[in-house]
Amino acid sequence: MKRIAVFLCILNSLFLLTGCWDRKELSEIKVVAGMAIDKGENAKYKVTVEALNAAELNTQSAAGNSPTLVEGIEGDSVSEITHLFNEYYSQFLIFSHMKVLVISEEIANAGRLDFIDFLERNREIRDDFNIIIAKDGRAEDILKVTAQDRKASSLKLSPQMDHLLEDWGGDPGMSIINFISELNLEGKEPVLATVRLKGDVEKGMSMENITKVTPDAIVVVDSLAIFKDGRVIGFLSLEDSRNYLWTRNDLKTTSLTIECKKGDYSAIRVTESQTEVTSKMKNGKPSFHVSIKAEGFIEGTQCYKSVEELGTIAKYEKLINETFSKKITDTITNVQRQYQADIFGFGEVMRRQEFNSFMKVKDKWNEEFAKGDVKVDVNFVLRRSGIRSKSFLTETEK
Structure with a gap:
């Protein structure tokens, strides 16, 4: 009887000490701060991600290099594209800390939002990121502009939207769960905040943009996008957004x-x-x-x-x-x-x-x-x- 008890204790310990089967070392991962969805030239979508260079975000270890690496891949499935980024990156991309999802006006106007199903299903992606529409331009450009505040465009945009809502109004603070709910809700059409690039996009992509008192390019909150039947049909001004x-x-x-x-x-x-x-x-x-x-x-x-x-x-x-x-x-x-x-x-x-x-x-x-x-x-x-x-x-x- 004692031998059986000892055997069960050892067996139980083995189960407790197995560790994490899907663990990844810190040196093997790169955190994604933002994702942009555009229409592809040769495929249905172009997915662009902004991955953080953690060393450059730390004031003690920063060496003046780019704080982020922004790359995009075309494909017909956003899910598949997210697993292809090792074409560019040497590390696994982690999407659990994503701050913003930027959707191009072209995609939103066409109502091609079926990729949201993947974002909702994926257990590694949280539902607390900001969803915004890129007006008068491509969504990928929003992620490419360097920012003085927190250096990365996504890390600047997330608190920018939150603080605008808290201090003045203008951002509906729409999470993916609320957006999906309103897409299917009887008696309510959804809205999303829109942003646009102000200034010279090409100059805004350089590190010099961070060092200037007046940046060559900056991302500003522009208006509110109105959806109907799953696509954008128009925009409200910032003041009208507050009234909303x-x-x-x-x-x-x-x-x-x-x-x-x-x-x-x-x-x-x-x-x-x-x-x-x-x-x-x-x-x-x-x-x-x-x-x-x-x-x-x-x-x-x-x-x-x-x-x-x-x-x-x-x-x-x-x-x-x-x-x-x-x-x-x-x-x-x-x-x-x-x-x-x-x-x-x-x-x-x-x-x-x-x-x-x-x-x-x-x-x-x-x-x-x-x-x-x-x-x-x-x-x-x-x-x-x-x-x-x-x-x-x-x-x-x-």
């Missing part, structure tokens, strides 16, 4: 500019915001009501008004409410008339609130959305005026 986030209750903080006198403006910082949307059928036509409650403070003013004067706070609040109720309404009606695509998710709201009414029109919801009535109410509360109640500027007009 506001209707979706995804706006965290932002700064608003209002014209308080002709040619003079005040800046308002929004610190809290809550949006509620209701949608229902009225006389056979959808009706949408967007109610926004927000609060904030004055960041700066050109109107020289002391907030201590009776009625000044109320005037500011009234102006903010009127200005941005109209701007958000204009954004929604523009999408209705120009694109007939419910990116705001009003159909999703109606499905939850009036299920039977929505089910009658769900197969032609975008058409119903386009003819719907819209009402936006902004209720803004001005909590304070920064750390000053009076401006140093001389009041010129009462």
